[in-house]
Amino acid sequence: MEARILDQFRAIVGDRGLISSPEELHTYECDGLTNMRVMPRAVLLPNSTEHVQGIVRICHRERIPFVARGSGTGLSGGALPVENGIVISLARMNRILEVDFPNARVVVEPGVINLDVSGRVSPRDYFYAPDPSSQSICSIGGNVAENSGGAHCLKYGFTTTHVLGLEVVLSDGSLVHFGGKTLDAPGYDLAGVFVGSEGTLGIATEIILRLVKRPECIRTLLAAFPSTNEAGAAVSDIIAAGMLPAAIEMMDNLAIQAAEAAVHANYPSCGGLLLVELDGPLAEVEALMTHVNEICRSNGASEIRLAQSEGERALVWKGRKAAFAAMGRISPNYIVQDGVIPRTALPQVMSEIERLSQEAGVRVANVFHAGDGNLHPLVLYDRRIPGQEKAAEALSNSILELCIAAGGSITGEHGVGEDKKKMMSKMFAEPDLVTMQRVRCAFDPLQLANPTKIFPTPRLCGEKPGEYVPHAIESAGIAERY
Amino acid sequence: MDAATKSEASGLRPALRHKFIALVGNEYVRAATAADAVVGAQPKLVIEPGTERELVNVLLLSNYAGLAVIPRGGGTKLGWGNSPASADLILSTARMTEIIEHAWADLTVSVQAGCTIQRLQETLSQHGQRLALDPLWPEKATVGGVLSTNDSGALRLRFGALRDLIIGVTIALPDGTLASSGGKVVKNVAGYDLPKLVTGALGTLGVITRAVFRLHPLPLNSRSFSVSTVNAEETQKLVLAVQDSKLAHAFLQSHFSDDAPPVSDILFEGTDAGLTAQEAQLRNLSAPANISETSTSTWTAREDLWAFSDPAGTAMAKISILPANLAHTMELVAHSANAHQLQWKALMYATGLGGLRLEGSAGSLRGALRTLRGELQGQHGSLVVLHRPDKMPAFDAWGMAGDALALMKAVKQQLDPKNTLNPGRFVGGI
């Protein structure tokens, strides 16, 4: 990067806020998806909204693409740098600016760690509901960009439900506000569009979040089934009985083994493990838990345990939340996949995955948010064995194709990023993708904010949309019929 | 000349009309009457396409011909928003009423935009489910209209707004694009969340042709209670105490007016055991003498608020405030209603959203609305006028759109560059 531009950046963020030496830049080469790497030209560490604006203005003037980065835990290459671009790390903007209990709102900077929000408000018995497994390290800014989910989103909703307002620096450096502390601010729901846009519409510099009061009682049940089929049937019955549990998670045998090896969660050994959490008023939860128990039993659960203490409950969750990392215990390499199916397609898709896995000679461990059909197949392989990596990648892609065919989605929470761009055209038709990119052009006409992500085919904003072309009406059938 | 023949006379070029007829059939193109007027603007034609494809073609042709299009569902909230800058044709979804798929075991439904909320709910209830939304006038209001106006009622507190319930949408754009986003699974982050963009956009970006929603089970049982308080100060204390408690209430609303002390209603849903326990807790929060069990009819309060007798002397507004500003806001309302000699009633939800009815002369209404809007905007809130007397001097329905207005205009420009859809009806002249 030209010294002239580095100097301008330095003038904004100071020496401590600019990283440009190759050794230090390595840290920023990739995010949680470590097989894709690009060296950024520089990394900037602003500590205020004004800094971010200043940096982005330079990028705008010099046409330098920029990629925002939170904690770098993303699993789809969202924070992967782009060629000839810079990275803007929000890690130093990590202040909780305001806690407003009467209105159950907090205002935070983007670099605040997810779990720190709950930590801050727990003395008054509130919590921040979206709880990705990475919550002790990932940032709220990253959560906003990915519309992150977590086990408890079944009942409480994803990040987007909990973001009331945003302060955003657009790619020309201008500052805008979406939503606000009160609901339904007049105008388009741009906060709704921004959440989940993976850093392609601008940089969030301040976020207004909703807090939730901790329920009176939380009960967690573990049920061991012969296979994921019986466990899946139990899930269907629980939902059909009209219950909305706080969480329903499922793990298959391989995933259980890995979690056991990693954190000794004391899970029963079985083919399909179900974790059901109910919360709410004590009397309500106890009545419903009895019912869940019966449902599990009637679907063939061999063992049912109710966590007896907060400690036991925490351990149950520790096993589940450590599941991805735990794969390292049973396989040298693995791909974390993220796909969604309508919950009822579970048995069919599971047996298809099983078949593909045997065909390819590649093992697949399964962890899912079973309540909402979000699968996390973990494709295990050994890079040292020739051909295995390719086979694993191919299998991982086939799983996504299964999800699409079942009427689901290629990602439930990890995002499209760089990783799944190509899959987008299998899930969406061209007009769908073009329409999304028109929205993008309104936000970022020069396409400087995390360009090259999400969309399979880039589209210049200059291409004029909405122009009448005579053959459109003709082909729409007007000409012949008139 | 009666209204019908008059609009016929000033109608579109016959050639154009014939093209529309060629697209949807003779019986689905008719001259607009006075009953089709939209906040003072008289459209010329009403067109009712029967399929998504037909709708796209009608929209495409209108866009090409430079006609202003007003999408219409049940027509119950056509008066919301500003008067259109122009209005040539009403594009009605009245024939697009299909419930495409109720995947009850997956708790989702895919439905065409013209289906009424009531019919949808009836179908869903056959499997013990509901769309957890209680919009106004469900017997006429359609999916598309409710989405475009972002209408919500008491259920919002527990289940969120439409933005939290919609998981997929298909929209027709003026250039003939038919675009889907989201999908039919509850959890999905592939691509931009356009269902949220069109929710509350008042039909200014595209015409919603179908939507997919996540559903909730119908409650096993429910019980409602009313709590009376002496003044707004006490009501606010009660509301904040309930919100800060471990109660799992589904609804919480408070009634205020110029002629009676405030009353709050609370509804619990769940098992009998849970309901009994929650009643006991509620009685601990407030003086027991003030609490009485009430019938579910109290949950029609929003429609009652809208059941005013004199449209020429009434203004209705949606207000949005911070929950902890409830008492102060009600004081402001009372004060400005007094100053302008108006009668008033308000229905406020614990979310901070609410409805306000003001009655009096057109000039006084305007004065009061203006003062109140200024005050609410000064405390992070907003006031959107949903109904005003025809004779009231022009008054922007929306108020301040903030520093994102230019971006909103850019979004509009991208999707509807010729300003075909509902021109001038939305914020900041969009």
Ligand SMILES: Cc1cc2nc3c(=O)[nH]c(=O)nc-3n(C[C@H](O)[C@H](O)[C@H](O)COP(=O)(O)OP(=O)(O)OC[C@H]3O[C@@H](n4cnc5c(N)ncnc54)[C@H](O)[C@@H]3O)c2cc1C
């Ligand atoms: C072990 C493990 C478990 C995980 N479990 C879950 C899970 O359960 N659920 C889940 O949803 N995800 C999970 N993830 C994925 C990841 O943690 C989330 O996507 C998280 O939200 C990313 O946050 P981050 O701060 O690390 O963001 P990064 O990875 O740094 O960035 C992610 C994206 O956000 C953009 N971005 C970052 N900050 C901003 C900002 N201020 N403004 C605009 N754009 C910005 C980046 O450009 C990038 O596109 C897991 C990851 C790991 C490693």
